[in-house]
Amino acid sequence: MSQEETAQPRIHVIVRGSTAGEVLVDGLSHPIVAADDAGVREEIIAHVTTRARVSGRALYITTEDESGQGELLVHPDGRVEGVGAGVPPQTRPILVPPVEVGRTEPVSAVRRETAVPPAPEPAAPEPSAIPQPLGREDLDQDSLFPMPITAPASRSLAGALGGESATPPTLADFLDSRPESPAGPAAWGWQGAVRRLSAGLISPTPGSGERAHRAAVTAVQRSLNGPRTIVVLNPKGGAHKTTTTLLIAATLGMYRGGYTLAWDNNETMGTLGVRAQAARHTNTAVDLLRALDRFADPRSMRVGDLDNYVRAQGDAQFDALASDLDPAGAASIDADAFRKLHATLSRFYRVLVIDTGNNMRASNWEAAVETADQLVIVSTIREDTAYGAASLLDGLRQKGHSDKVDQAVTILASPAKNADEQLSERLHDHFGQLTRAVVDVPYDPALVAGGPLVIEALAPATREAWLRATAAIAEGL
Numbered sequence: 001m002s003q004e005e006t007a008q009p010r011i012h013v014i015v016r017g018s019t020a021g022e023v024l025v026d027g028l029s030h031p032i033v034a035a036d037d038a039g040v041r042e043e044i045i046a047h048v049t050t051r052a053r054v055s056g057r058a059l060y061i062t063t064e065d066e067s068g069q070g071e072l073l074v075h076p077d078g079r080v081e082g083v084g085a086g087v088p089p090q091t092r093p094i095l096v097p098p099v100e101v102g103r104t105e106p107v108s109a110v111r112r113e114t115a116v117p118p119a120p121e122p123a124a125p126e127p128s129a130i131p132q133p134l135g136r137e138d139l140d141q142d143s144l145f146p147m148p149i150t151a152p153a154s155r156s157l158a159g160a161l162g163g164e165s166a167t168p169p170t171l172a173d174f175l176d177s178r179p180e181s182p183a184g185p186a187a188w189g190w191q192g193a194v195r196r197l198s199a200g201l202i203s204p205t206p207g208s209g210e211r212a213h214r215a216a217v218t219a220v221q222r223s224l225n226g227p228r229t230i231v232v233l234n235p236k237g238g239a240h241k242t243t244t245t246l247l248i249a250a251t252l253g254m255y256r257g258g259y260t261l262a263w264d265n266n267e268t269m270g271t272l273g274v275r276a277q278a279a280r281h282t283n284t285a286v287d288l289l290r291a292l293d294r295f296a297d298p299r300s301m302r303v304g305d306l307d308n309y310v311r312a313q314g315d316a317q318f319d320a321l322a323s324d325l326d327p328a329g330a331a332s333i334d335a336d337a338f339r340k341l342h343a344t345l346s347r348f349y350r351v352l353v354i355d356t357g358n359n360m361r362a363s364n365w366e367a368a369v370e371t372a373d374q375l376v377i378v379s380t381i382r383e384d385t386a387y388g389a390a391s392l393l394d395g396l397r398q399k400g401h402s403d404k405v406d407q408a409v410t411i412l413a414s415p416a417k418n419a420d421e422q423l424s425e426r427l428h429d430h431f432g433q434l435t436r437a438v439v440d441v442p443y444d445p446a447l448v449a450g451g452p453l454v455i456e457a458l459a460p461a462t463r464e465a466w467l468r469a470t471a472a473i474a475e476g477l
Contacts, residue, residue: 008059008060009025009026009051009055009059010024010025010026010027011023011024011025011048011051011059011060011061011062012024012061012062012063012064013044013048013061013062013063013064014063014064014065015040015041015044015063015064015065019033019034019035019039019040020032020033020040021033021034021040021041021043021044023044023047023048025051028402030047030403032044032047045074045078045080048061048074049074049075049076049077049078050407050436050476052074052075052076053076053475054436055076056076057076058073058074058075058076058081059073059074060072060073061073061074184206185200185203185206186203186204186205186206186207186210187206187210188206188207188209188210188213191204191205191206191207191210192210212468213464213467215471216467216468216470216471217255217467217471219471219472219474219475220251220252220255220256220467220470220471220474221255221256222474222475222477224350224351224477227346227347227349227350227351227352228350228351228352228373228374228477229342229346229351229352229354229368229371229372229373229374230248230351230352230353230354230372230373230374230375230376230473230477231354231356231368231369231371231372231374231375231376232244232245232248232353232354232355232356232376232378233356233369233375233376233377233378233392234377234378234379234385234388234389234392235358235359235360235388235391235392236358236379236384236385236387236388236389237358238380238385239378239379239380239385239388239389240378240379240380240385240411240413241355241356241378242264242270242271242272242275242355243275243413243447243453244376244378244411244413245262245264245272245353245354245355246262246272246275246276246320246453247453247466247470248262248353248376248466248469248470248473249261249262249313249316249318249320249351249353250313250316250317250318250453250455250466251466251467251469251470252318252351252353252470252474253313253316253317253318254315254316254317254455255467255470256350256351257317258317258318259303259348259349259350259351260317260318260319260349260350260351260352260353261310261318261319261320261321261345261348261349261351261352261353262276262313262318262319262320262321262353262355263285263320263321263341263345263352263353263354263355264285264320264321264322264323264355265285265323265333265338265354265355265356265357265364265365265368266323266324266333266355266356266357267332267333267334267357267359267362267363267364267365268323268324268332268333268357269323269324269325270322270323270355270357271450272320272322272323272355273311273320273322273323273325274325274450274451274452275450275451275452275453276311276313276320276322276452276453277311277312277313277314277320277452277453278311278452279310279311279312281308281309281311282325283308283309284309284321284322284323284324284325285309285321285322285323285324285333285341286323286324286333287309288306288309288310288321288341288344289333289337289340289341291309292340292341292344295344295347301347303348303349306319306348309321313453315455315456316453316455319349321345333364334363334364335363335364335366335367336363337364338363338364338367338368339367339371342367342371351477354368354372356368360392360395366399369396369399369401369404372404373476373477374407374408374409374473374476374477375396375401375404375405375407375408375409376408376409376410376411376473377389377392377393377408377409377410377411377431377435378410378411378413379410379411379412379413379427380412380413380414380415381412381413381414381415381419381420381423381424381427382415382423383423386423386427386430389410389431390430390431393405393408393431393434393435405434405435406434406435406436407435407436407476408434408435408436409435409436409437409438409439409469409472409473409476410427410431410432410434410435410437410438410439411438411439411440411441411469412424412427412428412431412438412439412440412441413440413441413443414440414441414442414443415443416443417443419443424440436472436476437472439465439468439469439472440465441462441465441466441469442459442461442462442465444458444459444462446458446459446462447462
């Protein structure tokens with residue numbers, strides 16, 4: 001068996017009724033829950049697409065729903081291809097049997113260890129019988145998984161499954177068929193200089209650095225299907241959590257145009273309120289919690305009504321919500337308080353970026369992880385903060401958050417101008433095996449003093465690095 005074949009995970013997908021499904025990866029169950037059947041299938045494809053993107057290759061999956069069984073290839077770009085009998089048996093991974101949602105047996109107990117004997121080579125199909133790729137426009141809300149693919153590609157999957165007539169194209173199909181917009185003229189480097197000096201008569205295409213920048217901006221500006229929550233974690237103090245929270249929120253705010261909140265979810269005192277720009281008030285999450293009854297009716301409340309509790313961050317175009325700053329205060333935020341605040345704030349903001357405390361056992365810390373759409377593990381390139389990050393990931397897995405760890409982004413911040421290269425390599429190797437992406441951000445003297453964040457004071461290389469880091473995070477939203 002080749003190395004490529006062994007690297008292919010064994011993925012079996014099941015849709016159970018209209019609100020539940022399951023993705024089995026090498027025997028490990030990943031339950032899927034959504035509001036309706038279409039949502040379940042969309043979440044399943046999103047889950048497998050993310051794995052395909054991480055692996056850098058199309059993933060072969062078997063499917064099972066009320067209509068029967070099927071086979072698909074899910075590509076890293078989200079394209080879904082029906083393969084049916086078109087995939088040679090020797091290239092398919094050993095499949096795992098279906099496992100009921102909630103099954104508690106160890107992974108080894110649900111794997112089938114015996115190899116599937118290869119079937120005889122099929123005869124060359126007629127041209128009309130060759131399976132056709134299914135684009136996004138074919139994946140309507142009624143069904144995700146095709147029957148053994150013999151239906152023409154022009155038919156919707158709902159028609160292929162239920163015998164219905166072909167679905168006519170819609171306005172959405174027409175808009176999806178538009179070609180990508182051409183890249184604008186170069187603005188950076190020698191390419192941009194030539195364009196300006198020639199008054200646009202000579203217009204070279206953008207260089208690789210500028211193209212990477214534009215791709216990162218596009219990733220950050222991607223549309224979101226509802227509010228999203230990013231949670232920044234490391235149980236060690238001084239690990240760059242608050243700085244990371246503010247810079248992610250600032251990057252999202254500047255490139256998405258606001259409706260982003262940086263929230264200090266410390267159970268008592270945190271420092272985000274100190275690092276954020278000041279406001280005319282000193283209210284905190286505790287004060288907002290006491291006033292939540294005012295926000296109970298969504299028909300009568302607007303985001304401006306939060307101005308007496310959050311702190312606008314100027315040109316960075318995000319708001320900050322501080323934790324309690326009273327050293328003599330007795331108030332604290334627990335899990336119930338966090339959930340109430342989260343439910344209200346999610347009505348007003350597209351993205352919540354949550355700073356966390358150092359106590360993994362605090363109920364509000366655990367509640368934040370539960371609500372997270374994307375975890376960000378942050379560490380400086382130091383043994384002590386890296387130890388905290390590594391122990392954190394072990395703890396999250398033990399608490400049942402393996403899926404979130406797999407899709408997490410690790411940010412490694414340089415604590416000095418010259419970081420320990422050997423330690424950096426170790427950290428990349430360790431966290432690269434545990435999380436979806438590992439991103440480096442440089443040392444910047446403007447961040448050392450610990451005062452309010454001033455985006456304009458950061459070096460261009462620092463701002464670009466945080467744009468790339470935020471783009472990696474946004475890809476998980």
